[in-house]
Amino acid sequence: MDSSTAEPTCETKCESAEQPIECKLYRHFAADGVLLYVGISLSPTYRLAQHRASSDWFGQIARVEIESFSSKEEALAAERMAIASEKPRYNRAGTVLNSEVDGLIAQVREELRHDTDVMLICDELERRLIKPSRTEYMREYMRNRRRAERAKQ
Numbered sequence: 450m451d452s453s454t455a456e457p458t459c460e461t462k463c464e465s466a467e468q469p470i471e472c473k474l475y476r477h478f479a480a481d482g483v484l485l486y487v488g489i490s491l492s493p494t495y496r497l498a499q500h501r502a503s504s505d506w507f508g509q510i511a512r513v514e515i516e517s518f519s520s521k522e523e524a525l526a527a528e529r530m531a532i533a534s535e536k537p538r539y540n541r542a543g544t545v546l547n548s549e550v551d552g553l554i555a556q557v558r559e560e561l562r563h564d565t566d567v568m569l570i571c572d573e574l575e576r577r578l579i580k581p582s583r584t585e586y587m588r589e590y591m592r593n594r595r596r597a598e599r600a601k602q
Contacts, residue, residue: 471517472524474531480511484537489524506539519597526593 475493477486477500485506490496493515501507518524532540561567 471519472521474516474518474524474527476514476531476535476537477510478512478514479509484535485509486539487528487531487535487537488540489518489521489528504539518593519600523593523597 470491472489472491473493474487474489475496476484477497479485486500486504488496493513497510497513500510516527518527531537557567
């Protein structure tokens, strides 16, 4: 794919400005409200066309929600939290990671169940990597938004 047809990335900068272009987080929903997919892009419309060409689940999309972030890092953090807490049906990377981590934690729990420190570590890993709550997601999201607002001032 040549540079004229490649999707713009979240690192792209405006030619006439010092500020990075806003990076967008998008969510695709089915008609029944089930979250199908979460991703980030500078151009969710362009990305939607890519999903049409390459995703078996494209025909299920009934609604798209888009949030803007002032940096790629902020968008990536929100994407990770959304995948972990909202569990979209077709995000392979997030679900594979979570199931692998969940399996490893279960194995460690079984093998070292008498070690209280290990159990506490496993609890913390599950809390942070497997089951972040909607409240934690919203706290992180609001911290990032406030940080972005302060950076603009």
